[in-house]
Amino acid sequence: MPVISTNTAANTAVRFLNRNSTEQSSSLAKLASGSNINKASDDAAGLAISTKIGTDVAALEQASTNASHGISVLQTADGGASNIADIVERMKTLASQSASGTVTDKERTYIQAEFSQLKDEVDGITESTRYNGQSLLDGSSDFSVDDTKTAAVANAGSNASVTGGVMGTTGTYTNSTGSAQTATLDINGTTVSFGSVGASGGTLTAAQVATAINDAKIEGVTASASAGGALTITSTVNDLEIANGTGSDAAITAATFGLTAATTNIAATATASYxxxxxxxxxxxxxxxxxxxxxxxxxxxxxxxxxxxxxxxxxxxxxxxxxxxxxxxxxxxxxxxxxxxxxxxxxxxxxxxxxxxxxxxxxxxxxxxxxxxxxxxVSTTGADIVVGSTSADTINLSIEGLTAKDLGIADLDVSTKDGADKALSVLDTAIDTISNARAEMGATMSRFEFRSAQIDTSVENLEAAKSAIADVDIAKEQASLSSSTVKVQAAVAAASQANQMPQNLLSLIR
Incomplete structure (x- = not known):
């Protein structure tokens, strides 16, 4: 019904005007910023995802820089190693010259002078090959590998062993008591049980004793029984220690088996010979x-x-x-x-x-x-370079030491023919060591390069994913702005018309 106290039409027009004006402002903000999310209420889930992607992209960009630094470290180290390889090659040439019968000991003295200087230069290069103030090849940098290395040692001499005594002449122990007995021996700290020997008439043979010892699997210890019943216990690793056990009858001891309760030193009785x-x-x-x-x-x-x-x-x-x-x-x-x-x-x-x-x-x-x-x-195994968005994404950068001592050439002397002959053989090993170290550097460098390429691809894809969520669609938002602008203009016109309605009603009471 027509009233003049409440302008309902004007209220409605103003409400739509405010709504349309808010839409227009939102579109203008998105177009001005280029972002589809200017406040959390625009897209709370999208804001969380795009923010996480943004932090990953920032971390990956730094990881790309880290990978580049890793490559630079390895290139620097490889350059120094290359020079050391050239020096060792020259040292081998000098060793070959000294080993030849065409030179005398006097000339070998001159050759040794240069040879010694080249050894010093190897150490000089390992120290002077630096990156960020750290010497890379002398084993002192954070990239150095502090491993415990053991030489290959082939052991021989199967006769080197310790042997126990023999078990009687018949190889059989007979229980003559009126009760069952339990026999045990301690061999190299391990208790070996030979089971229960029955009451009067029960027997324990050398073969049974040997089987029980072998079943105990004591390191380096074996036992055997001959056809005549002689029991033999042999240790090839440690001294042979035989001690009495704790059987139910004290009569069963090492002596019962023809053995001596004592420790036999392996070095004293070993007979590695042919x-x-x-x-x-x-x-x-x-x-x-x-x-x-x-x-x-x-x-x-x-x-x-x-x-x-x-x-x-x-x-x-x-x-x-x-x-x-x-x-x-x-x-x-x-x-x-x-x-x-x-x-x-x-x-x-x-x-x-x-x-x-x-x-x-x-x-x-x-x-x-x-x-x-x-x-x-052990404790120092190189440095872990972060090449990803988390601390777990790392590549280990480790560099072997290439000093004269590391290469095994520090004590070489070519002033004699015998020394030169030895140097020729040892220098070949040193060259292999350098080649292996450079191969490891090259392999790690290649890994950094591939990871760097993968990081660049990830950054590109993640930025595209972030753009799809957070960046505004200009064409779509411009269309939305045009629509909201027309709606605002329409709402303003409607509000103006609504404000004229009470004036029109006053004409009825004039």
Whole structure:
């Protein structure tokens, strides 16, 4: 009904005017900022997602920079390693010259002078190859690898062992008491139980005792029983310690088995040797890291582990192989073949070549095969470079030390022909070490390059995803602005008309 106290039409027109004006302002804000989300109420979920994507993009952009720095560090280190490789190559040339019979000891003295200077220059380059003030190749930087490396050592001498006593003449223990007995022995700290020996007439044989000891799986300990019943216990790793156990009857002790309750020192009784019991000389050729080594044993003679070591070292030296040496372990009295290189790449390979003379790896107590060195990571294993949006996205950047000591060339001397012969062999190993280190650098550098390319792709895709959420669609928003502008103009006109309606009603009471 027509009233003049309440202008309902004007109120309605103003309400729509305010709404249309708000839409117009929102469109203008989006067009002016270029963003589809100017306040949380515009799109709360979209704001959260776009903000997270934005932080990931920022982190990835820094990660790209980190990867570039990692590549720069490796390029710097590789440049220094390349120069060291050139120096070692020159050192090998000098060693070859000194090893030649065409020069005398006087000329070798001159050669040694340059050789010594080049060793010093190797250390000079390792120290002066720096990045951000850190020497990269001398093992002192944050990128250095502090690993524990073990040389490859092939053990031999199967006769190096400790043997216990024998169990009686018949190899059988008979329980003559009126009650069951439980027999045990402590062997190298492990308690071995031989079960219950029945009352009067119960027996325990040497074979049963040997089986129980073997079933206990004590490191390096084996037991056997001969056809005549003699029990033998052998230890090839540790001293052999035999102690009385705690059976139900104190009468069953080590002595019951013909053994002595005591510790036998393995080094004192080891007999790493080979005896030629025939009437003719014996020989055999084995291969040590590709070098032929002939071992001989005269008729009726015994060659000890030290004799074998001497023959092996002489043969290796005559063949120019100084990377492997033979020695006798002072603890086990076993023959050991040791590589001068260390770590996982270090190996000692043994194989038979010619066994027609009667001697082979097996008869000498050696085992055919390849023994590897080991590398154990400890506290310092290089630096982890962040190459992603989280702390877990890292690439380890580690650089091996290449000092003269690390390369094993610090003590080389070419002032004599023997020293030059040794240097030729050792320098080959040093070149391999440098090549392996450079290969590791190149592999890590390649990884950084691929990760950098992946980061660039991720940044591009994430920015596109963020744009789809947060950036305004100009064409769409301009159309919305045009619509809201027309609506505002219409609402203003309507409000003006509504304000005239009460005036028109007053004409009725004039």
């Amino acid at each position: 005896t030629n019991s025939g009437t003719e000389d014996q020989s055999g050729t084995i291969m040590i890291d590709g070098t032929k080594v002939e071992i001989t044993a005269e008729a009726g003679a015994t060659i000890t582990a030290q004799d074998m070591a001497t023959q092996i070292n002489t043969a290796l030296k005559e063949s120019g192989n100084y990377t492997v040496s033979a020695s006798v372990n002072s603890t086990t009295n076993q023959l050991e073949l040791t590589s001068i290189t260390k770590g996982e790449n270090a190996t000692v390979t043994l194989a038979d070549f010619d066994t027609e003379g009667g001697l082979s790896l097996a008869t000498l107590g050696l085992t055919a095969g390849t023994t590897h060195g080991t590398t154990t990571e």
